[in-house]
Amino acid sequence: MLDRMAESLFWLGRYAERAENHARLIDVYYHLREDAAGSDGEVWRRIVGAIGDRSAFEEKYPAYGEREAIHFLTLDPSQDNALVVCVAQARDNLKKIRERLPSELWNLLNGFYLWLRQANVDEVLRDSPHRFYGRVKEGLAAFQGMAVSIALRDASWHMMECGRYLERSENVVRLLQSMRQTAAEAGGSSYAYLMAVLKSVGGYEAYRRLGIEELNLEEVSSFLLLQEPFPRSVHYALASFESQVKAIRGSADKSGSGLDRIIRMAGKARSELGWLERRDIAADTIDNVLLQLAGTNRQLGEAMAKTFFSSGREVIA
Template identity: 70%
Template sequence: MLDRIAESLFWIGRYAERAENHARLIDVHYHVREDSSGEDAVLWRRMAESIADPAAYEERYSEYREKDVLYYLALDATQPNSLMTCVVQARDNLKKIRERLPSELWNLLNGFYLWLRKVGVEEVLAEPHRFFERVKEGLASFQGTAVSIALRDESWHMIESGRYLERSENIVRLLRTVSAAVAERGGSSYSYLLAVLRSVGGYEAYRRLGIEELSLEDVASFLLLQESFPRSVHYALAAFETNVKAMRAKADKSGTSLDKIIRMAGKARSELSWLERQDITADSVDAVIKQLLGANRQLGDAMARTFFSPGGREVIA
């Protein structure tokens, strides 16, 4: 596979997943805001810190207001990590390699992009939950169609490896935000933890597992270690490892840099497998998060060195 094709495929997966994560994360902040008696500016700043560089925001805006933060994070095409930018990047990468993937995928993503670029911030402010639901539905339609019709060849496995590596990193970053917020909120964190679980579609799964409490330790354990939940870090790393193994098998090569990536992914996953619920505490969760952020970055760098041309894009810090 040519470097430019591999790079485009990988980033289609990453940018589509990142856009969905942004929609989920911003939506959960709206739920938190509804249940919070705190200052709006604090919530909007936390939202900006979750997705973008607050210093860059502060260069353009004098304070953290709902309209400005929402535009900056969702619709600003000049902001390198906005929801709009992620969709544009996924579309541009797909446009470069349209012949490698089913035409239905291009039609879906292009149609979604054309809808999104017409949306104004006033529209979002009027019905924020409905807007972010529409974003999640559009991206889920793209992902679901890919699952249904894409040939399981190297192109598919490259997209999926990007998607699951991005998912792993997004969940870890979400937990970092959760840990900081719970430390600030203390005993009033129940509604926030509930909103976080709902933001990843995990509340019903959490309850079905018979977990009685809604604490930072239990939510973090669920999102880090639960092997059967598709949005856990363990599941995402295992899926990433599986897709890289499939690429190695199709290439019919061993002893290459792919083996190193597989070993790195296996090490990160197995270290999670050894952890148990009692190992995830308020005091230890930050160390686990820091370790996983480092592992995700190393995996992204290893994929870039193996498959991409020099000067390729990096993961947003």
């Protein structure tokens, strides 16, 4: 596998996951904003902070409004984290390595991108934002489902999955940091906001099925960090990332210092999460836990780049 192929596969996985995460969060925020604490503008400020860059938004718009936030987070081609840009980046990376993956994946993602690129804010607001974001989620889920169904489980698949699970871990940590900041600003946790966080990751039903009676900052954070069976928890994401890196090493039938270091780092992070207890995720300790996890995610991304993406040589997988 050439470096350029490894890099494109990794970022294909990351951007596809990022786009789905953003669509989920925007959709849930949109429909819970009337119940959330604070003004409508304050709710949009929170979601811009969770997904995008508040300073960039404030440079373009005088206030946080529905139309402005929807355009900024969804359809603005000048914003790196806008939904349309994430999908475009995923498409561009897939285009570079089309020969490594089934052609059906390209046909699906390319068609989805062309549809999304033609959307505009007036149509989104007129026709139903919920329907629009529902279609976005369905399109990205179809891409992932097709990949699961027909992609060969070789090094290319494992590299793409590495990107997906690392992005998922990073997204949940950022989401919890945003939730923590919002709770601090409001002087306590908002029930509607916590509900939005759980629904944005599709975890509300799972949360209730586990018999967790309270809906507060500590319980939601514990669920999204430690719940091993839930596929969008940080623990699950890091464990899956570790297993995919091991699979890359196994498919190459040899090891290397870079790969072994990534596996050790991921294993250490997963193990440390496994040893955490409910009392370790309290209001006065969670910030440190999240900062450590954010640093781990960043280090894993840097280690992947150093091991696989150095220009001018082939990677060992």
